[in-house]
Amino acid sequence: MPAVALFAAGVIVSLATSWLLVSRIERLGERLGLSEALLGIVAALAADTPEITAAVTAISGHQQNVGAGVVLGSNVFNLAALLGLGAVVAGGLALHRKVVALGGVVAMWIALVCVAVVAGVLPVIAGLVLTAAVLALYMVLLGTEGRGLERLRLPQRWQAWLRSAVTDEEIELEDAIRPVPGRWPDAATAAGALLAVIASSVLMERAAADLGQRYGIPQIITGGLVLAAVTSLPNAVAAVYLAGRGRGAASLSTALNSNTINVVAGLLLPAALIGLHRPSGQAELVTAWYAGLSLAVLILAYRLRGLSRVAGILIIAVYAAFVTSVVVSGYALEHAPVVITVLSVLSAVVLAAGLVPFARRRHSRPGMPGVGRGPTVSAFRGESLVPGWSAARIWTLSLLLPSLIAAIDGAAGRHIVLIGFLIAGPCCALLTARWLLTAFTGLLAAGLAVILGIPDGIWATGTHLTFIGSVVVVAASCTCAAALITKVTPERRI
Secondary structure, X not given: OHHHHXXXXXXXXXXXXXXXXXXXXXXXXXXXXXXXXXXXXXXXXXXOHHHHXXXXXXXXXXXXXXXXXXXXXXXXXXXXXXXXXXXXXXXXXXXXXHHHHHHHHHHHHHHHHHHXXXXXXXXXXXXXXXXXXXXXXXXXXXXXXXXXXXXXXXXXXXXXXXXXXXXXXXXXXXXXXXXXXXXHHHHHHHHHHHHHHHHHHHHHHHHHHHHHHHOOOOHHHHHHHHHHHHHOHHHHHHHHXXXXXXXXXXXXHHHHHHHHHHHHHHHHHHHHHHOOOOOOHHXXXXXXXXXXXHHHHHHHHHXXXXXXXXXXXXXXXXXXXXXXXXXXXXXXXXXXXXXXHHHHHHHHHHHHHOOOOXXXXXXXXXXXXXXXXXXXXXXXXXXXXXXXXEHHHHHHHHHHHHHHHHHHHXXXXXXXXXXXXXXXXXXXXXXXXXXXXXXXXXXXXXXXHHHOOOOOOOOOOHXXXXXXXXXXXXHHHHHHHHHHHHHHOOOOOO
């Protein structure tokens, strides 16, 4: 069929010329003397040309769900492929906390503004101004390598921290991006490659939209899954390549920068110029997954000073849940809201499990904290608040209690409602005197409270929401109490 052939041709040409465009842009950036961090942003912009072009084409064709889906779906795919798959391939990514914090603040600001714009809470123009201003400041900071901060009259401590964070990011990228200085043939090649990428991406988007309409595929699936994954393949392949060379840490900057550029240049800028009707709830769903997974990945990376192979597997598993949610929402299947809610809660619990350092490795290489070989720190060492009971035994009991209660409640159906008894889990976990273990048990109890509303026949009613709120309040209180115990007894570090 012509549409299939055109789509395949667009994919092949787009992927091939994207590699050429990125390599030549990197050479020209080296000739201009750009820092590694700023060069990384320029390279990310070049690599994002396919998804940006596809999104602009879709928005200009009044296919709002396809356009928003390409950009935001690409962002979710980037987190799974660049960071999740990169951590699996490399056996773990070691990261500086300052790099995670600096890039994470910018990334989350962009994500939150994007959520507000897509939800219709914030005008597109205001969202573009807020994101572009932060992105510009970030690029200036990277380009100047932290010089001139004294002009902003920031506290000396803040200036030193920012310079240190930029230096750490430069160290992470110096081996990943080391192109030879470019010459005029590189500029000509880059211009030709850019035209080829734009043309092939437009062709690819048109063919995909035609195929979607012909076979009744919802727009959000065409944009948020198919085009999002295909247009992000250059970044994914580059991340796996870097991880294989032991430079997987550069994947964090690549993923965050790519996602930031996608939102600003691929969604907000064209929407401000062309106009953006309020997308459907399906687009809002993809946006929520993008913001939520971004926050979860950053918390994991900061807490564990990197991403372990287990964390990478968990991120990929959450992406599978995202795909399922988009498909269920796109086809408006029966009980879609219930399925999506359950998948969201389970994803939160799964990612929270990655925070528990069952056997976290401290150092991957000299001078860089993260995941690697070395002594381990266990969350279960030491005694609990119950004499003669270890923290591991108490925590195991705290997981079994709500699981048993949920099993009985689910089996009994509408005859009995035992959701309120789920608080036994976090209350028991408090006796471990480890706030992180208590928080994880609280998340499990809250997730079970949400799910049990289905067999109990009280889903989304006032009674159900009251039960959920009670479990959440108790879980939060127990976590805070465990944190206070940790502060009083510093030897209980987790």
